[in-house]
Amino acid sequence: MSALAAVRRYLRDFTGESRWDAYVERCEREGTEPMTRRAFERHRDAHRERSTQGRCC
C-alpha cells in the first residue's frame, strides 16, 4: 500500500468515516438490509450529543 493510501486510510479511520463501509460489509455478510447512510450518521450524531468529551487546555 502506498504511503498516501495508508495516510488516507488512517484519516478515514480517525474521523470514523470508514465505519459506514464496515457496517455495509457486515450487513452484506449477514444478509440484512442496511439503514441509509443518513440514518446511520444521525445515529452517531445522537451518541455524540450524549457523550461529549472535554478538551484539555
Place this chain on the structure above:
Amino acid sequence: MTPKARSIVVWTLVAVVGAVCWAVLALSRGEDVSALWILFAALSSYLIAYRFYSRFLARTVLRLDDTRATPAERLDDGADFEVTDKRVLFGHHFAAIAGAGPLVGPVLAAQMGYLPGTLWIIVGVIFAGAVQDMVVLFLSLRRDGKSLGQMVREEIGVVGGTAALIAVFAIMIIILAVLSLVVVNALAESPWGVFSIGLTIPIALFMGCYLRFVRPGRVLEVTGIGVVLLLLAIVGGGYVETWGLADSLTLSKETLTVCLVVYGFVASILPVWLLLTPRDYLSTFMKIGVILLLAVGLVLATPVLQNDAVTSFATEGNGPVFAGKLFPFLFITIACGALSGFHALIASGTTPKMVGKESHVRMIGYGGMLMESFVAISALIAASVIDQGLYFAMNAPAGMTGGTVEGAVEFVNGLGFTLSPDQLNAAAAAVEEELVSRTGGAPTLALGISTIFSDAFGGNLAAFWYHFAIMFEALFILTAVDAGTRVGRFMVQDTVGNVWKRYADTTWKPAAWSASAVVVACWGYMLYVGVTDPLGGINQLFPLFGIANQLLAAIALTLCVTLFLKHGWTKWVWVPAVPLAWDLVTTMTASYQKVFSSDPTIGYFAQADRYREARDVGEVLAPAADASQMATVITNSTVNGVLQASFAVLVIVIVANAAVIWVRALRAGSLPTTEVPHVPSQLPPDGAQEREPVGAGR
C-alpha cells in the same frame, strides 16, 4: 548483525546524540546557540524514555496483561465501549489532551530563559506527566473506564471524592476562563484576527449542515473544504481595511468578553453536529498540521536562540510576565507539556473505554503525553527565537508599558534590553498588528511561528503566518470552551440530579439551558475579572490556572499512590509517589506564596491590602488610573486569593483522606480495590476487531 546488536547500536547512537545536545545546552553561555540543540535533546530523550522507562512501567510495574479482556472488549456496545485501533485511539487521545496549554505556558516561562523551561518540560514529562497519564489510564481501564472522581470516591473515600468533585469543577472553570482570556487578548484591537476567527463559526456551521443534510459521513471531504475556507478567511482578514470593515471589527477586550460569553452559552446548547463536531475536525487537523509544519520549519530555518539560558528573573522573581522565582513558579507556569492534571480527566474518560489491549496503554498514555511535550518544546523555542526586547514589549502588561510604543521601549530598555521604536514598529508592520502588551502568549507564539515559517519557507508572508498561528490557537481554544462548558453542564445536571431527578435529564431543555448558563456565568465572571484587572489578567490569573491544573495532577497522583498501596505494589510506589511529592511541594509552596506572601507582586491578599490602604487615604496606585480601578484590583485580588486558598485546601483534604488509606494498606500489606476480575480476552494479540455497525467514533 543480529537484531539485538542492531538495537544496541541504534540506541547507543540515540543516547550519544542526546548527550551531545544536552552537553551543548549545558555548556553554552554567551554565544549563539541553535534551537536545534533543544529540539534534538528533546527528541532523543523522548525516544530513550519511551523505549526504556515506559517499557519498565508496562512490564514490571503495571504488568500490562494482554490476556485480560479490556472494558472495550467485554462491554462492547459499539458506542460508549468499543475496541479501537491503537493508532487511531492515539490520535483521538492526543487531540483531546493537547490544546493551547502546551503552547502558552512555555511562552510565558521563556522570561526565565530557555534552559529552565527545557529541563522541566523534558524531565517533567518523562518522570511525571507521562507517568500520570499512563497510570491513570491503566487504573481506569481496570475499572471499566471509571472517571477520576468516581475512582477517588470509591478508592479513597466520600470526603476525598466530594472534594475531588468540587475541585474538578472549579479547576475546569478557571481553565476555561484563562483559555478565553488568551483568545480575548489575541483578538483585542485586531480586526484581521476578529474577521478570521469570526468566520470559523459560519464555516463550522456550513460543515455541520453539509454533513447532516448534503453528504452525510463524508468527513474528509468536508474537512478539506473547511480548511480551504479557513485559509481564505485568513487571507481575507488582510483586506478588512480595504473593505471598510476595520472599524467595526476593532473590538475592545470588554466587547470580546461579552461576545465570547454569549458564544460559549449558545455553542454549548446547540446540537453537537452543528458546531462542535465539525469545528473539532478542523481544529484537530489544523493542530496536527501546524505541529508537523513547525517541526519541519525549525529544521529548515535552524533559528538561533535569542534569550539567555537563565535570566535574572528566574533568580530574582521580578519578571514582568509573571511574578515569582523559578521555584516554584516555573513548575506551575508550564503545566501542559510537562505535567497536566486535566489529562487525568481524559485518561479516565472516553479513552479507557476504547482500548483493545492493555499493552496499548503504553503508546496511548505515555506516548501521547510525550507528543504533547514535543509541542511544548516547539512553543518554547518559538518564544526564544524572537528578539527578547520585543518579547518583553509584547508580554509585559499594559500597566507597565503604558500600552504605547514609546512606553514599551522605555520599559524594555529599563530591563536592560535594547529595543528602539523603529524596531518595534517594523515588527508590528511586518505582521500588521499592534504588538505592545499583547499578553497571553498567543501573539508571542504567533510571532515566533511567523518568524520561523518566513525563514523556512520564504516569501513575504509574515502577516499571513502570524494570523494563521492565531487562528490555529483560537480554533482549539474555542473548541475547548465549547466542550468544557458542555462537560461542566453535565456535571451540574448530574449533581443537581441527585436531589431533583428530572434535572439530570440532559435532553430536558430547561435543565440543559440553566446548567449551561451557570457554567458560562462562572467562567465568564473570571474572564471578566482577568480582562478588567489593571494589573493584567494573564499576570494575575495564569498562576491560578497553572496551580489549579497542577493541583488536579496532585489529586490524580494521590489516587495512583493509593491504588499502588492497596494493590500491595509497595516496591514500585515511588513511581507515582516521587512525582506526587514534587507536585505537592511546588503547588503548595506556590499556593502558600500566592496566599500568604507579604510581597504585593506575589501575594493576592497583600496586593488587596496595599490597594485598600492606599484607597482609604485617597491615593491612586499605578497601574490603576482611578478609584474605580483601585476597587477592581481589591475585589479581583481578594477573589483570586480565596480561590487559590480553596483549591489548596481541597487538595489537602483529599491527600489527608488518602493518607489514612495509605497507612491502613501498608499495615495490611494490601486492601481490596474495585478492580474488575480477570476475564480472558478473545481478541487476537493486536487487539483488532471488526467494528460494530453503529459506533461512537468522532
